[in-house]
Amino acid sequence: MNIPIPIDCTEILKRYRPILSNSHKGMLGHALLIGGSYGKIGAMVLASKACLKTGCGLVTTFIPSCGYETLQTAVPEVMVQTDINEKHISRCEFNFAPQAIGIGPGMGQDLGTQKAFHEILKKHFTPLVIDADAINILAKNKKWIELLPSKTILTPHQKELERLIGKWNSETEKMEKTMVLSKQYELIIVMKGSPTLVIDGEKIYENTTGNAALATAGSGDVLTGMITSLLAQSYEPIDAALLGVYLHGLTADIALPVTGYQSFIASDCIAYIGKAYLSLGK
Numbered sequence: 001m002n003i004p005i006p007i008d009c010t011e012i013l014k015r016y017r018p019i020l021s022n023s024h025k026g027m028l029g030h031a032l033l034i035g036g037s038y039g040k041i042g043a044m045v046l047a048s049k050a051c052l053k054t055g056c057g058l059v060t061t062f063i064p065s066c067g068y069e070t071l072q073t074a075v076p077e078v079m080v081q082t083d084i085n086e087k088h089i090s091r092c093e094f095n096f097a098p099q100a101i102g103i104g105p106g107m108g109q110d111l112g113t114q115k116a117f118h119e120i121l122k123k124h125f126t127p128l129v130i131d132a133d134a135i136n137i138l139a140k141n142k143k144w145i146e147l148l149p150s151k152t153i154l155t156p157h158q159k160e161l162e163r164l165i166g167k168w169n170s171e172t173e174k175m176e177k178t179m180v181l182s183k184q185y186e187l188i189i190v191m192k193g194s195p196t197l198v199i200d201g202e203k204i205y206e207n208t209t210g211n212a213a214l215a216t217a218g219s220g221d222v223l224t225g226m227i228t229s230l231l232a233q234s235y236e237p238i239d240a241a242l243l244g245v246y247l248h249g250l251t252a253d254i255a256l257p258v259t260g261y262q263s264f265i266a267s268d269c270i271a272y273i274g275k276a277y278l279s280l281g282k
């Protein structure tokens with residue numbers, strides 16, 4: 001097994017690009033986030049806000065129509081497009097070309113949603129981040145994995161990973177199975193946990209930031225928004241994954257002395273993205 005490369009400040013500063021003084025929103029990427037369902041619009045609120053706060057110039061969020069007012073009120077900076085269906089995504093049609101798409105948080109696995117996801121995979125070759133229910137849908141329809149563009153980023157937690165690759169008997173077996181999947185389809189797999197590992201073919205990266213404060217609802221939805229943001233800003237997929245995971249963990253490390261473990265919530269993770277960037281010292 002290859003020795004993991006630590007994702008630390010040195011590694012991150014090789015990849016991080018400071019903002020240029022003449023930047024405008026049109027240069028900083030337009031991200032599209034797709035997901036949410038009745039009762040889980042909050043996942044998209046979190047992902048969308050995190051996407052903007054990570055520096056993306058424009059963010060459009062595609063949700064079922066029941067979430068329209070909630071999202072527009074919670075994050076007025078985000079543009080919203082809605083599905084014809086009220087409670088879940090059933091047909092995803094949008095009228096612009098995003099630089100990156102993040103899909104899955106709170107999306108549910110309704111059969112209509114599965115079909116809509118399949119259509120997106122067949123029609124679009126935009127850099128992709130696949131999370132939560134989009135991972136679960138792929139696990140149910142394994143043939144669709146072939147449709148993922150090379151270097152698509154998947155962000156499974158342990159249970160989602162198990163649905164995707166099957167059960168394992170040891171940590172070594174888990175790593176081997178994940179690397180096989182990564183190599184076979186040229187995927188970047190962010191194995192979320194403590195610590196989070198990022199697999200890119202033969203390469204394994206181990207994150208050095210983050211703590212148990214992140215064990216709270218929606219913190220993964222925030223990570224999806226952050227990685228999609230970096231991808232839309234034209235970071236290479238591996239750099240977007242590593243920088244996203246590192247900054248996400250850093251928010252919790254910086255917040256901890258103020259919030260403690262228990263009171264830290266996903267919205268705090270978003271609130272500390274600015275301090276996480278500042279601590280890179282650039």
Ligand SMILES: NC(=O)C1=CN([C@@H]2O[C@H](COP(=O)(O)OP(=O)(O)OC[C@H]3O[C@@H](n4cnc5c(N)ncnc54)[C@H](O)[C@@H]3O)[C@@H](O)[C@H]2O)[C@@H](O)CC1
Binds near residue numbers: 040043104106193
């Ligand atoms: N406010 C919201 O709208 C929220 C929506 N969410 C959405 O809710 C849907 C369901 O997601 P869930 O992840 O809750 O459901 P899942 O059924 O995918 O995962 C929950 C199960 O996985 C296990 N698990 C999770 N992380 C683990 C780890 N590191 N090690 C071992 N076991 C682990 C849990 O114990 C539990 O049994 C997703 O679409 C998600 O995006 C959640 O993100 C929570 C917040």
Ligand SMILES: Nc1ncnc2c1ncn2[C@@H]1O[C@H](COP(=O)(O)OP(=O)(O)O)[C@@H](O)[C@H]1O
Binds near residue numbers: 192211218220
């Ligand atoms: N004990 C922990 N230490 C460090 N990071 C953690 C810990 N628990 C959870 N996390 C991080 O929090 C995030 C949880 O993601 P996920 O399970 O998808 O949450 P949700 O679906 O509720 O948004 C992941 O990035 C994971 O690495």
Ligand SMILES: [Mg+2]
Binds near residue numbers: 157
């Ligand atoms: Mg999740």
